[in-house]
Amino acid sequence: MSIDTQVKAPEPNTSESLVLEGRGLTMRFGGLVAVESVDITLKRGEVLAIIGPNGAGKTTLLNLITGIYTPTEGDVFLEGQRLNGIPAHKIAEAGIARTFQTSRLFGSLSVLDNVIIGMHTRTKCGVLTALLLPGRANAEMRRAAERAGELLKRVSPDLYERRNQLASSLPQADRRRLEIARALATEPKVVLLDEPSSGMDDRDTDALIADIRRLQQENPTLSFIIIEHDMRLVAALPHRVMVLDYGRKIGDDRFEVVRQLPRVQEAYLGRKASHA
Helix, strand or coil: CCCCCCCCCCCCCCCCCEEEEEEEEEEEECCEEEEEEEEEEEECCCEEEEECCCCCCHHHHHHHHCCCCCCCEEEEEECCEECCCCCHHHHHHHCEEECCCCCCCCCCCEHHHHHHHHHHHCCCCCHHHHHHCHHHHHHHHHHHHHHHHHHHHHHCHHHHHCCCCEHHHCCHHHHHHHHHHHHHCCCCCEEEEECCCCCCCHHHHHHHHHHHHHHHHHCCCCEEEEECCCHHHHHHCCCEEEEEECCEEEEEECHHHHCCCHHHHHHHHCCCCCCC
């Protein structure tokens, strides 16, 4: 897999304060070490890409951050709060949202309803309120629908126009956009995107790059971690790139620097690089 590209990433515009930190993160499954002693930091407003060959531990690292797995060793902090042992839904409430490699949409529901579902961490009315105070529950649902429509417009005006269609009717690129809109519905501080350009052609990937840049401009304090194989996106969006190989971090710097590292070349090309 070639990692050469002429596209340059935008200049970073980040706060110096850390929003997310992982220290010495290790995940063992029996005798298999999927992630080993990985340190990760993310500043407020920063975009970090995580790259590496298949099986490098990238998704496992996201699972550690979001509470799907509890680290065998190490700690995860969000704004200084230790997240180890906190259930995944509570971590989402705290401000970390994510998408997955495979679609997790509710295909039998509308585009708008899929975004509304993402607001469950921020809504207050439950089943009892809906039964006893239907007026209050209906008012909250109307506000949620309005907010969902606003999010769809932000992510993709075309997607907003299709808000009443079933999610299952969307093409792959729009399904990915819908997943991003649903993640934003949780009002996150950090958004984790796991291979967001998967299944997209070059035109769709370019549109995705523009969508994420627009979201950055509209909310400059929102931070992103993106797992990605498309080097055009990796070169265009992140302020920094982390490289994993066999569960270990082998690079962490600007894309222009990381792609020249001999160990990174070896990991991607399967041979020793002749030069840096």
